[in-house]
Structures are given as C-alpha cells and as structure tokens.
Amino acid sequence: MSVSSQRDQAAFWPILAAICFGSFLATMGISAVNVAIPSLMSDFGADLSHVKWAVTGFILAGGVIAPVTGYLGDRLSPKYLYIVSLIGFTIASALCAMAWNVGSLVAFRILQGAFSGMIMPATMTIIYQVIPRERQPFANSMWSLSSVLAPALGPTLAGWLIQTWSWHWLFWLNLPFGVVGVLVAMKLLPYYRLYSPKPFDLPGFVMVTSCSTAFLIAFSEVDQWGWTSWKTLGLLALGAVVLAAFIRRARRVEAPLLQLQVFANRRFTLTLILGSIILISLYSGSYLTPVFLQTIQQAGAMEAGLTLLPGSAAMAVFMPIAGRLYSKVGPAALITAGILLIGAGMIAMGQLTPDISRTYIMGWMTVRNIGIALATMPAANAGMEEIEAELTGHASSASNWVKQGFGSLSIGLITSLLSLSVAMHTKELAGGGTVTGAVERQAFTDAVNDVTLLAAATAFLCLPLVWTLRRRKAQSGSVGNPAGRKAFSAE
Numbered sequence: 343m344s345v346s347s348q349r350d351q352a353a354f355w356p357i358l359a360a361i362c363f364g365s366f367l368a369t370m371g372i373s374a375v376n377v378a379i380p381s382l383m384s385d386f387g388a389d390l391s392h393v394k395w396a397v398t399g400f401i402l403a404g405g406v407i408a409p410v411t412g413y414l415g416d417r418l419s420p421k422y423l424y425i426v427s428l429i430g431f432t433i434a435s436a437l438c439a440m441a442w443n444v445g446s447l448v449a450f451r452i453l454q455g456a457f458s459g460m461i462m463p464a465t466m467t468i469i470y471q472v473i474p475r476e477r478q479p480f481a482n483s484m485w486s487l488s489s490v491l492a493p494a495l496g497p498t499l500a501g502w503l504i505q506t507w508s509w510h511w512l513f514w515l516n517l518p519f520g521v522v523g524v525l526v527a528m529k530l531l532p533y534y535r536l537y538s539p540k541p542f543d544l545p546g547f548v549m550v551t552s553c554s555t556a557f558l559i560a561f562s563e564v565d566q567w568g569w570t571s572w573k574t575l576g577l578l579a580l581g582a583v584v585l586a587a588f589i590r591r592a593r594r595v596e597a598p599l600l601q602l603q604v605f606a607n608r609r610f611t612l613t614l615i616l617g618s619i620i621l622i623s624l625y626s627g628s629y630l631t632p633v634f635l636q637t638i639q640q641a642g643a644m645e646a647g648l649t650l651l652p653g654s655a656a657m658a659v660f661m662p663i664a665g666r667l668y669s670k671v672g673p674a675a676l677i678t679a680g681i682l683l684i685g686a687g688m689i690a691m692g693q694l695t696p697d698i699s700r701t702y703i704m705g706w707m708t709v710r711n712i713g714i715a716l717a718t719m720p721a722a723n724a725g726m727e728e729i730e731a732e733l734t735g736h737a738s739s740a741s742n743w744v745k746q747g748f749g750s751l752s753i754g755l756i757t758s759l760l761s762l763s764v765a766m767h768t769k770e771l772a773g774g775g776t777v778t779g780a781v782e783r784q785a786f787t788d789a790v791n792d793v794t795l796l797a798a799a800t801a802f803l804c805l806p807l808v809w810t811l812r813r814r815k816a817q818s819g820s821v822g823n824p825a826g827r828k829a830f831s832a833e
Contacts, residue, residue, distance in 0.1 A: 356530040357472060358481055361465035362488040363523045364428050367516060368458040369492035370499075371400065371431075375451070377500040378509040385509070388444040391566070396444070398562045399452040404459030405746035406554040409600045410547060411463040412736035419535040420471065420735065424464040425527050430457035432520030439513035459746070462489065466738035471731050472532060476669065478727060483665025483719040490661070490718065491654055498647025505644065546599035549588035554747070556581035561750035565757040600743075601736035604729055609811070613725030614741055616677070616807045618748040619800060620717055623684050625752040626797035627691065627710055630760070631703065634790050638696050638783055649700050653707035660715035673720035673811045680717025681804050684710055688798035692791045696783045724811045756793055763789035 375397055382393045415423045434454035441447035465485060473481045503511045560577035567573045592598035605611050635646040664676055687710025691703070722741070729737040767785035768777060 353530070354473065354477055354481070357468065357532075358484055360523075360527045360530045361424070361468050362484055363519075363526060364424060364461050365465050365485055366488040366492045367428075367519055367523060368431060368461040369489045370496050371435075371454060371458055371516070374496040374500040374512050375400070377496075378504055378512055381504055381509045382444070382447070386444040386447070392444050392448075395448045396451045399448050400455035400458070401746070401750060402555065402558045402562065403452045403455030404462075405558045405743065405750065406551050407456045407459040408463060408743040408746055409550045409554065409739055411460050411742070412601065412739035413540075413542070413599050414460065415464060415467055415735040415739075416535070416540065419533055420464050420467045421527070421531045421533050423460060424468065424531065425524055427457045427460040427464060428520055428524045428527060431461065432517055432524070435513045435516035435520065439510045459742070463735070463738040463742045466726070466741070467735040468531065470726055470729070470734040470738070471534070475727065479668035479719065479723050480662065480665035482723045482726075483661045483668075486719045486722065487658060487661035487715075490714070491658060495647070495651075495654060498644055498651060501642065501644030501647055540597040543595065543597060543599040546588060546591055546595070549584050549591065550599060553581045553584035553588060554743070556584065557747055558750050561747070561754040564754040565761065569758065600739060601733055602740070604733055604737040604740055607725070607728055609728050610725035610737060612807055612810050613673075613721050614744055616804050616811075617718065617721040617741075618745060619804050619807075620681075620684070620714070620721065621745060621748055622752045622755075623688060623710075623797045623801045624714055624718075625749060626756055626794060627688065627707065629753065629756055630790050630794060631691070631707060634694060634787070635703070638787055639700075649703055650707060652704045653711035656708045657711040657715045660712050661719065664716050664719050668720055668723065673724040674808050676720040677717045677808045677811065678805065680713040680715070680720075681801055681808065683713025684717065684801045685713075685798050687711075687713060688794055688801065692795035692798060694787055694791055694794075696787050720811075756797075759793050759796065760789050763792045767792075 379393055379397070382396065383389065386393070411423065418426065431454060434450055434457055437450040438447060438454060441450055469478060469481050469485060500512055503509075503515070556577045560574050560581065564574050569575075589602060592600060592602045631650065632646045635641040635649060641649065664680075667676060687706045687708075690706040691710065694703075726734065726737060726741070764785050767788040768781060771781045771785055
C-alpha cells in the first residue's frame with residue numbers, strides 16, 4: 343500500500359496515541375534513574391564513578407544505535423521496528439529491576455538504552471510516513487510533548503517511588519505500560535514498507551558504532567578527564583577519523599547503512615543545527631536547576647520536581663498550541679518567539695541567590711519552558727517536512743544521532759564550565775582565607791548563574807538561522823514526489 347493511501351485511511355488519534363505512548367516511556371528512562379543514584383550507591387556499596395554508568399551507559403547505547411534505525415526500519419517496517427523496540431525495552435526494564443550488583447545493572451541499562459534509542463526514530467518516521475501532511479505539525483508537537491515531559495516529570499515520580507518503595511520500582515513500573523504499549527501498537531499502527539530489504543552494510547555499521555562510541559564516551563567522561571587529557575583528545579581524534587571514513591564510504595556504496603543525502607537538503611541541515619543549539623538551553627535548565635535546588639537549598643528530589651512542575655504543565659499546554667499555529671504563522675515566527683522567551687527565562691534564572699524564593703524559580707522556568715514549547719517542534723518539523731517519505735526513516739535516524747551526540751556534548755560542557763566557575767568564584771570569595779560553607783554556597787550559586795547566562799547567549803545565536811526558515815507556499819501537483827507531497831517554494 344502506498345504512503346498516500348495509508349495517509350488517507352489512517353486514524354489520526356489512535357496512531358498518535360500509540361507512538362506518544364512509547365516515546366514517553368523511552369525518554370522517562372533517561373531522567374528517572376538520576377534521582378536513584380544515591381540509593382544505588384548505598385544498596386550496591388559502589389562509588390559514584392561506577393554507578394553513574396547506569397545513566398551514561400543508557401545514553402551511550404541510544405546514541406550508538408540511532409544511525410542504524412533507518413536501515414532497520416527499511417528491513418522490518420517502522421511498525422515492527424517500533425514493536426520490537428518496545429518489547430526489548432520492557433524486557434530490559436525487568437532485568438534492570440532484578441539486577442544483583444552494579445555491573446549487572448549497567449549491562450541491563452545499556453541494553454535498555456539501545457532499545458530506547460530505536461523507539462524515538464521509529465516513532466518520528468511513522469509521523470512523516472503515515473500521518474497526513476497538514477496534520478504533521480500538530481502530531482509532531484504532541485510527540486515532542488511526550489518526549490519532553492518525560493524528563494520533566496521523571497524526577498518527581500522517581501522521588502516518590504524511591505521514598506515509598508525502592509529504586510526497583512523505577513523499572514517494574516515500565517512493565518505494565520510496556521505491555522499495553524505493544525498491544526496498542528500492534529492493533530492501531532498500519533503495516534507498510536517503502537523499501538525492499540537491502541544487504542546489511544557491515545563495514546558501515548562498524549564505522550558508525552565506533553565513531554559514536556568514541557565521541558559519546560569522550561563527552562560523558564570529560565568532566566572527570568578534562569578537555570586537554572590524552573584520553574579525551576584521543577577519543578575525539580579517533581571519532582573524527584572514523585566519522586570521515588564513514589561519510590566517504592556512505593557516499594560511494596550503493597546501499598549505505600545511513601542515507602546521508604538527507605543532509606543535502608539545506609533546510610533540513612539548518613533546522614538540525616538550530617535544534618541542536620537550542621538543546622544547550624534545554625539541558626542547562628533541566629540539569630542546573632534541580633542541582634541548585636538540591637545542593638544549595640537542600641530540597642529533596644520530590645520537592646525539586648514539584649518546583650519544576652508548573653513549568654512542565656505550561657509546556658504541556660503550549661506544545662499543542664505551537665502545533666496548531668504552525669500552519670498559520672510558519673516556523674520562523676514561532677521559533678523567534680520561543681527563543682526570545684527562552685532567553686528571557688534563562689537571563690532571569692542567571693540572577694539566582696542562595697535564598698531566592700521558589701516562586702521566582704517556578705515563574706521564570708515556566709517562561710523558559712513556554713519558549714521551549716514554541717521553538718522545538720517548529721524547528722524539527724520545518725526540516726523533516728521537506729524530506730521525501732522514502733527517506734524520512736534515515737532523516738529521523740540522522741537527526742536523533744546528531745542530537746544524541748550534541749546532548750552529551752552539552753552536558754559535558756555544562757559540567758566542565760560549572761566546575762571551572764565554582765573553583766574561580768571560591769578562590770575569589772575566599773580571598774586566600776578559609777573556605778566556609780557560606781562561601782561554598784555563594785560560589786556554587788554564582789557558577790550556576792554564569793553557565794545559565796552563557797546558555798542564554800547561545801540561544802540568541804540561533805536567531806540569524808531562524809530567518810532562513812521562511813514560510814512556504816504550496817504549489818499545485820506533486821510530480822516526482824513518490825510520497826504524494828506537494829512541492830513547496832520559498833516566499
């Protein structure tokens with residue numbers, strides 16, 4: 343069945359429910375475990391350097407598997423790739439709950455992360471191959487909402503589960519939802535396949551997993567090793583060399599693992615750069631604010647989560663609004679408004695004091711999150727809507743691959759800059775004297791402010807790119823477009 347007929351017959355809300363269910367479940371696994379680290383250290387008698395791999399390994403596996411999902415979607419169909427990924431994620435969750443030591447937990451989390459890394463590209467592919475074009479912006483906004491809300495709500499839910507029962511329930515809870523998700527996907531998602539199976543590009547697979555692993559380990563460990571250590575520089579050099587070899591091979595072979603011609607679409611590439619820059623602001627707020635609340639204001643994990651909850655609720659309201667407005671005002675206006683709100687919120691959050699009120703934090707995090715809601719979906723949709731349906735699987739794989747790497751880079755930069763700034767402010771405030779608790783609190787607060795303001799400045803750098811995304815007008819016909827999409831030209 344062609345994609346055009348699939349779109350005509352597809353039931354919008356059932357399909358949307360099926361894919362949002364899985365994307366929420368997969369992204370919840372990233373943030374929820376952060377809160378459990380102290381409990382894991384206590385139960386397993388392990389230090390932080392070992393336990394943190396329960397988080398790092400998950401992210402690493404998702405980043406490594408992302409480039410392969412385009413091929414797997416062609417081979418299995420997006421529907422069955424999604425179902426297999428959900429089944430694997432659910433089984434891995436049960437194994438994590440039964441982990442007997444930190445080594446087994448890390449191994450099972452890596453497995454869970456690999457399946458999670460396949461869910462996100464698969465669900466994005468389904469949006470652009472099955473859902474009618476005029477409804478794709480709204481579908482993308484709901485999909486983005488499910489993936490953004492999960493890390494926002496994860497710490498609150500995790501804190502409650504750990505306080506009420508134990509860290510094991512972070513994983514046991516995935517089982518009933520995973521089973522329901524599989525059943526819903528099997529019943530509601532249509533089966534289709536745009537490509538006949540092609541030979542597996544084994545050399546390309548080795549290259550892409552090698553370069554991804556090198557980059558992601560370097561970014562994950564840079565806060566421990568430093569940017570100038572031989573380990574960091576060696577891994578970055580190795581990743582760059584192997585990536586160049588992979589790109590060269592992908593351009594020459596008939597059936598590469600990842601179709602890199604999607605990057606030839608200027609609009610897709612620009613929006614991917616734009617979305618990656620916005621990630622810095624997203625990660626800085628979601629990482630620094632809970633750390634400030636728990637480290638400086640001594641808030642518990644659940645209390646910190648509740649402080650961030652109004653901002654998450656605002657994001658839930660404005661994501662669908664952005665989807666509805668997209669076809670009326672276009673991506674440039676929405677992203678511009680979003681960046682201005684992100685910048686305003688981040689500038690205000692860069693003025694913290696150790697005793698600042700929670701109301702202040704709630705209010706400005708809400709402003710920031712509304713900006714994220716307005717900016718993220720239009721940035722993603724503006725590029726993906728121009729990719730032919732047959733290549734959307736590879737485009738979504740490439741997009742997730744780049745964003746996984748950039749997300750890890752952002753966290754590495756944030757933690758490194760925070761450490762440097764804390765040391766600088768501690769030295770400055772102590773003035774060669776004794777470092778008291780008050781000095782430490784103020785130094786840490788000042789460091790959080792420094793990094794937050796830098797993230798705000800980075801967000802404003804997106805503005806020149808935004809105006810390349812002018813609204814497009816539909817042209818009659820769809821000649822040469824196998825997906826039945828209308829041709830578009832810039833105003």
